[in-house]
Amino acid sequence: MAEVLVYVDHVDGAVRKPTLELLTLARRVGEPVAVALGNGAADTAATLAEHGAVKVLTHDASEYADYLVVPKVDALQAAVEAVSPAAVLVPSSAEGKEIAARLALRIGSGIITDAVDLEAGDEGPVATQSVFAASFTTKSRVSKGTPVITVKPNSAAVEAAPAAGAVEALAVSFSAAATGTKVTGRTPRESTGRPELTEAAIVVSGGRGVNGAENFAIIEALADSLGAAVGASRAAVDAGWYPHTNQVGQTGKSVSPQLYIASGISGAIQHRAGMQTSKTIVAINKDAEAPIFDLVDYGVVGDLFDVVPALTEEIKTRKG
Amino acid sequence: MSLRIVVTVKYVPDATGDRHFADDLTVDRDDVDGLLSELDEYAVEQALQISENSDDDVEITVLTVGPEDAKDALRKALSMGADKAIHVEDDDLHGTDALGTSLVLAKAIEKAGYDLVISGMASTDGTMGVVPALLAERLGVPQVTLLSEVSVEDGTVKGRRDGDAASEQLEASLPAVVSVTDQSGEARYPSFKGIMAAKKKPVQSWDLSDLDIEAEEVGLEGAYTVVDAAAERPARTAGTIVKDEGEGGKQLAEFLASQKFI
């Protein structure tokens, strides 16, 4: 069976969930060969093997942390040349898309970004995409070269599928462009202890209606009662009430959880672009005419300062 | 010293309009009003700020690849304060994908001459966010992308990139390709004076032959990807909406329990 390269997103050897989802999709089109780069690359192997990687190509060098994007493109290109895969799958983060695009250009291939599903087809893998703020679903494929496809988080289930996961060193020689953009400082994002926004099964978001940074405690309490991640609309972020890293929407994160709860959010098209593919949508808004109600499975017309705390209490009681 | 900035701006269908596909599965650009992509206004704004904060002689050229109407996007950028504009327009461009667009932009940027390219973080219609990285690859210059803060001094561009796992400080020498996010600072509104001045600013038109690009390299034919189907997402079945009369929280909890979330 043809091999499929999977680019591994990991933090010091801890594999992030979207990569495991990619392994599930990769197995539909071939045998997954993972490519893990940078600090802790080899530590990813056990997890990747459990989820279907037949091989794990690893390489560590200081360039991956010291320079932007290009060293990773060089390495992935080396992997493509070593393996001649049937496709290359990359997680759809901002960086993942940039790496994938430059790789595609170099190897003379087409690129599809932000796929939400992937199947094998007669003429290569067929990607499903959700476009125009999720109002359309398209099926596309790459018609020239080795398909390079980036896949959004929560597009497939993580499945156990034990495979060999043999670690092999990848030989990489960096291009002249690799050291073009220096990373002169790095401040890691502080962990909140809550699930990662894009990976969470439940997301609880607050908007302008939350009316103040201090009031976000109400949203956080609801999130914690459900083990959820916290999101925010751009209005709430622009007002300085919640960090930009938590923004949901076109210029924030795109989320696709099992359950999305929007409080005090009107449902502007740019917000919908980031949450419309959520499986179940719930909204609390005091304006019965708010467009968010067009999307909901369940909506409560009311004041979030009454409804949200009551909901949190009830959840806690039920959970005992 | 002089600094030549090229800002790439896209003319896109209004996101609040009813966007859809044409029969050949390309984005329909006829039925919905177009405008300068809001995310590219941030790129124009940063170019203007770099110019205002610089002792150098800065010239800002705005560049678009798009149909006839795309001139509107250029006019808007000119009225914000850019100096001149280039419009690449050719019937053979219809259906061009991101790889093709980056080819046309790169050739046009080289022909125009540049020290710094500034792009938006993503177009509001395609939302791929890959063109700036592709431009850097094609032009063979550093990629300094997704900046929420940017400055240029002594031939060096610096900026802050707020990534998924960390916030990074970046640095590269010019020439370089930069992209800026909507966190980089609100874009200014064109003033009346700016709108009047824009009418007199030069807009050059180039076609593919001006850029030595063959028709087969772009358009639907040159595309590296094929859209086989596009379907409108079925409308969500109308949900249950209740008015909170004191029991809203409880009712919602009941719903969540029925769906096994609690």
Ligand SMILES: Cc1cc2nc3c(=O)[nH]c(=O)nc-3n(C[C@H](O)[C@H](O)[C@H](O)COP(=O)(O)OP(=O)(O)OC[C@H]3O[C@@H](n4cnc5c(N)ncnc54)[C@H](O)[C@@H]3O)c2cc1C
């Ligand atoms: C290029 C571009 C990109 C954008 N990207 C994004 C993005 O990524 N994410 C994003 O979210 N937005 C984005 N926006 C902004 C978007 O257009 C909206 O302005 C924004 O989503 C509005 O946020 P909101 O719903 O919180 O605020 P509003 O639209 O002001 O809505 C607030 C809602 O809260 C309700 N409310 C008020 N008080 C209460 C209360 N006590 N109880 C219950 N309900 C209450 C109101 O009835 C109202 O419906 C973008 C815009 C542009 C132009």
Ligand SMILES: Nc1ncnc2c1ncn2[C@@H]1O[C@H](COP(=O)(O)O)[C@@H](O)[C@H]1O
């Ligand atoms: N047709 C175009 N003309 C000019 N600039 C473009 C065009 N397409 C994309 N760009 C630029 O590339 C950025 C990212 O676009 P995209 O990769 O399509 O999301 C945009 O914000 C623009 O700055």
